[in-house]
Amino acid sequence: MTNWISVEDQLPDFENGHVLVACEGGNVDKSFYTTNVDYLKSSRHSGGYSRKRCGKWSKHFALSHKYGYRITHWMPLPEPPK
Numbered sequence: 001m002t003n004w005i006s007v008e009d010q011l012p013d014f015e016n017g018h019v020l021v022a023c024e025g026g027n028v029d030k031s032f033y034t035t036n037v038d039y040l041k042s043s044r045h046s047g048g049y050s051r052k053r054c055g056k057w058s059k060h061f062a063l064s065h066k067y068g069y070r071i072t073h074w075m076p077l078p079e080p081p082k
Helices: 062-067
Strands: 016-023 028-034 071-076
């Protein structure tokens, strides 16, 4: 399994997709990641993100926009079972 990667060190190297994220406070969940931040500002995801509260790197993760979570780490999703 892959180790957690700090958002301060590296972001995913693809444009759009899902990753596991660890949030400040201990929540771990799946989140959509995108380099197109304007997409996340749409009504479907908007509501909770603020750069001051969530940090500059959280802007790329849907969970941050929808619920205001501060994303601290991420990792690729594991391969599905066969």
